[in-house]
Amino acid sequence: xxxFRIAPAVADAFxxxxxxxxxxxxxxxxxxxxxxxxxxxELERRLAEGSWRPxxxxxxxxxxxxxxxxxxxxxxxxxxxxxxxxxRRLAKKGTLPRINPAVDSYNAVSVRHGLPxxxxxxxxxxxxxxxxxxxxxxxxxxLGEPGTVENPRPGEIVYTDTTDVLTRHWNHRDAxxxxxxxxxxxxxxxxxxxxxxxxxxxxKAAAEELRGLLAPHADHxxxxxxxxxxxxxxx
Numbered sequence: 001x002x003x004f005r006i007a008p009a010v011a012d013a014f015x016x017x018x019x020x021x022x023x024x025x026x027x028x029x030x031x032x033x034x035x036x037x038x039x040x041x042e043l044e045r046r047l048a049e050g051s052w053r054p055x056x057x058x059x060x061x062x063x064x065x066x067x068x069x070x071x072x073x074x075x076x077x078x079x080x081x082x083x084x085x086x087x088r089r090l091a092k093k094g095t096l097p098r099i100n101p102a103v104d105s106y107n108a109v110s111v112r113h114g115l116p117x118x119x120x121x122x123x124x125x126x127x128x129x130x131x132x133x134x135x136x137x138x139x140x141x142x143l144g145e146p147g148t149v150e151n152p153r154p155g156e157i158v159y160t161d162t163t164d165v166l167t168r169h170w171n172h173r174d175a176x177x178x179x180x181x182x183x184x185x186x187x188x189x190x191x192x193x194x195x196x197x198x199x200x201x202x203x204k205a206a207a208e209e210l211r212g213l214l215a216p217h218a219d220h221x222x223x224x225x226x227x228x229x230x231x232x233x234x235x
Contacts, residue, residue, distance in 0.1 A: 003233065004188070004233050006130075006226060007133070015228050017227055018196035020192075022190075024186070027217060028218070033216075036105045043111060047094060057077075062083065064193075064194045065194065074172075081172060082116045082171045087111050109206050116192045120159075120178040120187065122235070124177050134154055134156045146176050
């Protein structure tokens with residue numbers, strides 16, 4: 001099983017970062033996931049009735065990511081953190097996308113708690129996964145664009161394995177190779193905060209909520225936490 005590691009330079013730059021790794025094995029993505037469907041519908045209903053809105057860039061949770069993006073040279077209003085982009089889409093359209101049950105689950109948890117989320121199909125990850133600054137030599141093929149190859153700029157924070165980049169701009173967009181589909185059976189889900197002292201309880205609640213959505217449809221679920229104090233976790 002791969003290890004996930006935070007590079008020392010990233011830990012130094014973001015000393016209050018905390019990442020929840022929720023791993024699922026024996027995942028069954030082709031059966032009905034009624035609790036996930038209900039979670040999506042609840043968020044859309046609450047938005048429609050005006051009792052809730054997703055966090056936007058005025059929220060401290062999103063603002064922290066905008067500040068982080070600017071620190072490594074990314075304009076967060078042009079290339080938005082994943083939770084920001086998803087929340088804006090929900091606020092505008094009134095609905096969340098339906099991709100597949102596993103992806104829908106982390107999308108629902110992400111917008112409910114205002115935390116970025118993503119996932120990798122572990123059967124397509126090569127070696128260990130590092131969260132580090134890009135050096136400019138890496139390649140990245142965006143989700144849904146298998147014929148496209150990009151090169152992250154030096155200094156940009158990326159997730160990368162031994163083959164190429166898995167996520168650009170820390171959490172803006174995932175790679176095509178490790179995308180989660182209905183047939184993915186071993187998946188690592190990630191939930192992230194840059195302000196664990198303030199939002200660590202939200203991260204842990206989100207991880208448990210995601211665990212609850214996944215558990216009826218998996219053989220085994222585990223939760224690990226990764227941060228400067230514990231920069232390595234083997235899943």
